Amino acid sequence: MKQEKESSAVQQEQEMADKAKFDTPREKDLSPKEIYDYLKSLPKTDLHCHLDGSMRISTIIDLAKKDNVELPSTNEEKLRKILKVEGNHADLNSLLSMFEITLSVLQTEEALYRVAYELVEDCAEENVSYLEVRYSPILHTKKGLNLVRIMDVVLEGLRAARKKYGTKNGVIVCGIRTISPEISLKLAELAVAYKYHGVLGFDLAGIEDQYPAKDHKEAFYLIRNNCINCTVHAGEAYGPDSIKQALHYLNAHRIGHGTRLKEDGDLLNYVNDHRIPLELCISSNIQVGTVKDYASHPVKFYHNYGLRVTINTDNRLFSGTTVTNELFKAVTECGVELQEAPYLIINGFKSAFFHYKQRVSLLDEALGKMGWKETVLGN
Ligand SMILES: [Zn+2]
Numbered sequence: 001m002k003q004e005k006e007s008s009a010v011q012q013e014q015e016m017a018d019k020a021k022f023d024t025p026r027e028k029d030l031s032p033k034e035i036y037d038y039l040k041s042l043p044k045t046d047l048h049c050h051l052d053g054s055m056r057i058s059t060i061i062d063l064a065k066k067d068n069v070e071l072p073s074t075n076e077e078k079l080r081k082i083l084k085v086e087g088n089h090a091d092l093n094s095l096l097s098m099f100e101i102t103l104s105v106l107q108t109e110e111a112l113y114r115v116a117y118e119l120v121e122d123c124a125e126e127n128v129s130y131l132e133v134r135y136s137p138i139l140h141t142k143k144g145l146n147l148v149r150i151m152d153v154v155l156e157g158l159r160a161a162r163k164k165y166g167t168k169n170g171v172i173v174c175g176i177r178t179i180s181p182e183i184s185l186k187l188a189e190l191a192v193a194y195k196y197h198g199v200l201g202f203d204l205a206g207i208e209d210q211y212p213a214k215d216h217k218e219a220f221y222l223i224r225n226n227c228i229n230c231t232v233h234a235g236e237a238y239g240p241d242s243i244k245q246a247l248h249y250l251n252a253h254r255i256g257h258g259t260r261l262k263e264d265g266d267l268l269n270y271v272n273d274h275r276i277p278l279e280l281c282i283s284s285n286i287q288v289g290t291v292k293d294y295a296s297h298p299v300k301f302y303h304n305y306g307l308r309v310t311i312n313t314d315n316r317l318f319s320g321t322t323v324t325n326e327l328f329k330a331v332t333e334c335g336v337e338l339q340e341a342p343y344l345i346i347n348g349f350k351s352a353f354f355h356y357k358q359r360v361s362l363l364d365e366a367l368g369k370m371g372w373k374e375t376v377l378g379n
Pocket residue numbers: 048050205233256314
């Protein structure tokens with residue numbers, strides 16, 4: 001009896017402490033719709049979002065008509081099915097064939113401007129107040145556009161939408177593992193040129209297996225030598241060794257996915273000790289078969305262990321998702337408590353590829369909107 005009293009006192013104390021920080025509703029008091037609406041209402045970040053995987057279906061059809069591009073279907077519903085990873089265990093290759101379809105209509109200035117603008121618009125609609133959008137300019141040169149124009153029009157689209165909606169944003173330029181280290185270097189040079197003009201970072205994307213990150217170290221050396229932030233897709237389709245290469249050969253500041261980090265305890269602690277953010281994209285991980293289902297996803301374990309976990313979309317169209325939806329899944333299917341959702345969001349703001357002082361002001365603004373009553377700065 002005494003023990004029960006004590007534990008209820010501890011619980012009460014904890015609840016009061018929570019209340020002092022946030023007016024977070026209790027999950028048990030809410031319907032799924034209320035949970036969703038609450039998460040949607042919070043300011044959020046999306047740090048891992050591919051431009052060519054996050055378009056509106058109606059825009060793809062419209063652009064294809066305008067540019068005479070043949071699509072597998074011009075029926076919105078049918079095309080959505082073709083471009084949605086259904087269920088689990090689609091392999092990475094089928095995802096890559098979806099990119100081929102979206103890229104086929106992303107070869108003009110008008111198209112690139114429009115999708116960049118619309119992506120910010122979609123983010124604003126769900127209260128994402130900070131977006132880092134990534135893409136590889138080299139994939140948009142098939143109809144003769146040059147890399148500089150490709151950078152310029154995407155940045156113009158982002159800037160125009162930022163002006164209208166207030167969503168802060170910037171670009172992460174992607175090298176691609178399967179293309180070549182030489183092209184990665186060329187793209188790194190492009191990122192260096194645009195460092196003060198909308199580029200926030202550099203990334204390495206594409207198939208991990210048999211395409212090791214270390215092959216691209218020259219590009220990343222140039223990036224780091226210019227004090228530009230970088231992230232690397234790693235530990236998704238391939239194991240912890242891929243994360244080690246990303247960290248120790250490319251000196252990544254964040255890890256894209258890192259789903260398989262839990263397989264290596266030393267590395268897990270290294271990532272935790274150095275506060276290296278993980279860009280988790282839960283639905284995407286399940287859809288490509290890295291994780292069996294939502295219940296098996298390591299997001300809860302990683303967060304409880306203290307890792308700097310951030311929640312992101314990866315490909316809004318292919319995964320049929322939003323940041324709100326990813327947080328909703330984390331809470332309703334992965335076992336993360338609703339009270340923890342604001343902390344995952346804070347991690348996103350803390351991990352932004354902005355300068356420290358800009359991050360602090362972004363975070364302060366977000367905390368104000370979330371009803372936070374204490375200052376939470378530092379690491
Ligand atoms: Zn990705």
